Amino acid sequence: MEIDRIDGRSPNQLRPLACSRGILNRAHGSASWSQGFPRDTKVLAAVYGPKAGTKKNENPERACIEVIWKPKTGQSGKQEKEYEMILKRTLQSICILTINPNTTTSIIIQVVQDDGSLLPCAINAACAALVDAGIPLKHLAVSICCCLASSGYVILDPTKQEEEGMKAFAYLVFPNSIKLILPEGSSHAQGERMEDGIVTSVTHGAMSVEDYFHCLDRGRAATAKLSDFLRRNLQPQVLADGSKAG
Amino acid sequence: MGRMRGLEIPLTQTQKIRLQRALQKLESLSSKANSNASVTVADSIPVNYDDGFLKGHGTSELNGEVIATVCGVVERVNKLVYVRTLRARYKPEVGDIVVGRVIEVAPKRWRIDINFSQDAVLMLSSMNLPDGIQRRRTAVDELNMRSIFEENDVVCAEVRGFHHDGLQLQARSQKYGKLERGQLLSIPPYLVKRRKQHFHYIEEYGIDLILGCNGFIWVGEHAEPKDDMVIDEQANKSDQILKPSKYSMTLEEQERAYTPLETRQNVCRTANAIRVLSTLGFSVTIEIIMDTVTMSMSLKEIHEMLGSEFCVLVAEREAERRSSAKKKG
Numbered sequence: 001m002e003i004d005r006i007d008g009r010s011p012n013q014l015r016p017l018a019c020s021r022g023i024l025n026r027a028h029g030s031a032s033w034s035q036g037f038p039r040d041t042k043v044l045a046a047v048y049g050p051k052a053g054t055k056k057n058e059n060p061e062r063a064c065i066e067v068i069w070k071p072k073t074g075q076s077g078k079q080e081k082e083y084e085m086i087l088k089r090t091l092q093s094i095c096i097l098t099i100n101p102n103t104t105t106s107i108i109i110q111v112v113q114d115d116g117s118l119l120p121c122a123i124n125a126a127c128a129a130l131v132d133a134g135i136p137l138k139h140l141a142v143s144i145c146c147c148l149a150s151s152g153y154v155i156l157d158p159t160k161q162e163e164e165g166m167k168a169f170a171y172l173v174f175p176n177s178i179k180l181i182l183p184e185g186s187s188h189a190q191g192e193r194m195e196d197g198i199v200t201s202v203t204h205g206a207m208s209v210e211d212y213f214h215c216l217d218r219g220r221a222a223t224a225k226l227s228d229f230l231r232r233n234l235q236p237q238v239l240a241d242g243s244k245a246g
Numbered sequence: 247m248g249r250m251r252g253l254e255i256p257l258t259q260t261q262k263i264r265l266q267r268a269l270q271k272l273e274s275l276s277s278k279a280n281s282n283a284s285v286t287v288a289d290s291i292p293v294n295y296d297d298g299f300l301k302g303h304g305t306s307e308l309n310g311e312v313i314a315t316v317c318g319v320v321e322r323v324n325k326l327v328y329v330r331t332l333r334a335r336y337k338p339e340v341g342d343i344v345v346g347r348v349i350e351v352a353p354k355r356w357r358i359d360i361n362f363s364q365d366a367v368l369m370l371s372s373m374n375l376p377d378g379i380q381r382r383r384t385a386v387d388e389l390n391m392r393s394i395f396e397e398n399d400v401v402c403a404e405v406r407g408f409h410h411d412g413l414q415l416q417a418r419s420q421k422y423g424k425l426e427r428g429q430l431l432s433i434p435p436y437l438v439k440r441r442k443q444h445f446h447y448i449e450e451y452g453i454d455l456i457l458g459c460n461g462f463i464w465v466g467e468h469a470e471p472k473d474d475m476v477i478d479e480q481a482n483k484s485d486q487i488l489k490p491s492k493y494s495m496t497l498e499e500q501e502r503a504y505t506p507l508e509t510r511q512n513v514c515r516t517a518n519a520i521r522v523l524s525t526l527g528f529s530v531t532i533e534i535i536m537d538t539v540t541m542s543m544s545l546k547e548i549h550e551m552l553g554s555e556f557c558v559l560v561a562e563r564e565a566e567r568r569s570s571a572k573k574k575g
Contacts, residue, residue, distance in 0.1 A: 027363075131317050
């Protein structure tokens with residue numbers, strides 16, 4: 001059964017994405033990620049670190065990650081604390097924590113606009129900001145929001161209006177696949193895929209097990225598009241710097 | 247209308263084509279096959295596994311393969327393979343020459359902004375006193391700190407090291423200190439390579455050029471390094487007036503402070519040359535700056551150097567120079 005979405009998208013269609021890095025001057029790394037046009041969800045992420053010293057209860061043999069979430073208006077409350085905790089666990093699993101032991105990396109998330117699918121947007125922005133700061137990562141993470149309508153249909157990347165009318169929704173974070181750099185003239189066609197895994201899953205509302213797996217499949221399929229976009233964006237522009245040739 | 251690679255200069259169609267051609271030529275010259283490939287996180291790096299190799303920064307091993315952990319360009323030095331990140335924030339090393347601006351005058355130190363994530367500190371004891379005598383800094387010296395540097399002065403110094411309260415600088419030699427009568431430019435720090443000589447005196451134009459490793463570049467009228475012996479006369483005067491007021495200079499001081507028009511034009515030319523080079527993303531060295539300035543002498547107006555035509559000319563010239571250098575070497 002087809003669902004008509006308000007903005008005319010198909011159920012599997014994502015909103016237009018935009019990502020820019022290196023926007024904040026004083027931060028070690030920064031990125032802004034926005035989904036949607038013209039009304040969009042936009043999040044700004046800044047990374048400071050690694051700084052010396054860990055927090056009190058943290059393991060000094062590993063690097064510590066600290067997340068601060070700043071909402072668009074109002075003071076930080078319980079919802080923000082929850083987001084901080086989810087983000088911290090997610091980022092801990094993609095960063096290589098043993099490289100800089102006894103250090104703290106701070107990630108500050110500022111919500112600029114919220115139009116649905118806020119946490120996935122923030123995770124994507126944080127990942128891009130970590131790359132911009134040059135912090136070693138195991139792999140990239142892409143995240144997406146899947147909703148379950150009362151009719152049993154799954155739609156991706158909802159706007160705030162759509163989100164409020166849903167029976168249940170899930171935020172999913174998937175790892176990015178590894179690609180081989182193809183040497184020129186090689187006959188190797190495809191790179192290898194990393195084993196499909198899932199990094200984080202946050203659900204709200206009640207859904208059956210089959211529906212959940214259905215969401216997972218749809219989400220995983222859509223992340224291929226997201227990963228492509230992220231990779232293309234992160235592909236560093238090789239500057240015309242001939243000091244190596246000369 | 248074409249906008250290239252973040253350049254804010256509008257280019258006409260022909261200029262866009264010429265620029266693209268020049269940049270492509272440069273790219274084809276610099277990357278040798280796939281060894282300078284740019285990688286993103288979790289990309290596998292092509293290595294010859296038979297030869298021994300060392301894994302450097304930005305790499306890690308997974309399932310017997312070498313994969314990148316950061317986004318950047320693969321560099322190989324003998325057997326070392328590492329990934330260099332492109333958007334490099336300035337990372338200070340001991341002994342770097344840096345140019346900065348004074349932000350604050352604090353007890354016994356000055357805080358200086360050097361385009362790093364934290365402010366650098368220049369201690370009063372790391373600075374030569376105006377009378378040149380080596381002595382212990384007293385409370386009177388501390389009160390007279392403003393007569394040496396004030397807020398918003400441009401200063402040249404050397405990195406001394408990292409101490410508990412941050413990055414420390416020193417300015418003990420005569421070539422360091424306050425910079426006057428010139429322009430301060432800010433370019434991305436990775437365009438300035440570390441060389442033996444960062445201070446350049448260009449005699450034919452009479453200007454001083456200091457390439458700070460932090461991406462701040464000073465172009466100014468040439469200042470003779472002050473001789474300590476001559477300072478005695480000034481020190482006597484400063485006993486009476488603690489801070490020479492900027493507004494009440496004597497006539498002869500005003501004459502000395504006047505910069506001839508020609509020198510000022512040369513300063514502007516050099517500054518514009520550096521601006522164009524940094525917009526195009528070429529690394530900034532003294533040779534390429536002088537070449538660009540000579541090339542600009544043919545232009546009528548100095549401000550044309552910031553236009554699109556000159557930009558394209560510089561790119562083409564650089565492509566020519568690199569290809570001829572490659573043919574020779």
